[in-house]
Amino acid sequence: MPGSEAVKRTTLRSQIADALREEVIAGRLPAGRQFTVKEIAESYGVSATPVREALLDLCSQGLLDVELHRGYRVREFSYADFIDMVEARTMMLEGMFRHATEQALTAATPPVLASVRRRAEEASRAASAGDLDILIGYDLRFWREFAALVGNPYISDFLDRVRVQCWVFMVPLLRRVADLRGRLWCGHTEMVDALARREAAAVRRIVTGYNTHAMTLIKSLTA
Structure with a gap:
């Protein structure tokens, strides 16, 4: 052939x-x-x-x-790099929902929501259990599908790249913690529920809380 x-x-x-x-x-x-x-x-x-x-x-x-x-x-990422990464992904997500909220909400059809929800449930379960290796895979898939609702592959790809780099910086720090139960963000299903209710403001609020959680956790681990 x-x-x-x-x-x-x-x-x-x-x-x-x-x-x-x-x-x-x-x-x-x-x-x-x-x-x-x-x-x-x-x-x-x-x-x-x-x-x-x-x-x-x-x-x-x-x-x-x-x-x-x-x-x-x-590549070695510094704490300053991480701060910039979080700022970048925050700006991308806020811009995504500010300029394309209606498109994202419209794209959230029942089949699409079902797929995103499956990723969300697995990610939330792994985060609650403190299972870092399982969480990483499902978390990346969840955000990849969530960002895809906007319908702009450039946004999805760039957001995925930044998220991967965040994990690369965070993982060595998180592995120093003996028990991660209760310390990892597990609001994935809450985001899907807000999306299903077509509540854009709630989605933005959850995203803001997520980024604040990441900054607080890493700051405590690097103190």
């Missing part, structure tokens, strides 16, 4: 990028960690080409830095 090899390579590139992205978010590839294309290729048992392409994808997402003649390094 014409082009089948290109498709396979693209798929492999995506799979490697997704796998490495999860490793970085979970902290298994910690900030400052250096590695080469050869090292990753041997680890996954694949050729260098899709690995190199995958690593460049992660560089474009702001998760890796290229080091001349030395390979790649997992």
Whole structure:
């Protein structure tokens, strides 16, 4: 089949990028960690080409830095970076609901709400239990679907990028806490309920509370 090899390579590139992205978010590839294309290729048992392409994808997402003649390094984010990230995502979400509230509410049809609610319930359950690894996956999926209601892929993609970077900074700090039960934000279902009721003001209020919670928690862990 014409082009089948290109498709396979693209798929492999995506799979490697997704796998490495999860490793970085979970902290298994910690900030400052250096590695080469050869090292990753041997680890996954694949050729260098899709690995190199995958690593460049992660560089474009702001998760890796290229080091001349030395390979790649997992980017290190500071507390100041985190403050800027939260400010950026706050502005995006506020702008999203200020300028596209009606569109988002209209797009929240029963099937769409059912899908977002499933993500919300799993995320809330994991947050309440203090299960960080499960929370991260469902939280990212929840916000990705929530942002998609606006119908602007650029907003969704940029918001997802900022959220991933927030997790990369937060995870090492959160892993120092012996028991996270009761300390993680779990208002996902409350947001879906407000959306289902078409209450834009309530959605904005919950988003503001979420960002305040994140700042307060991280400030306490870095004090």
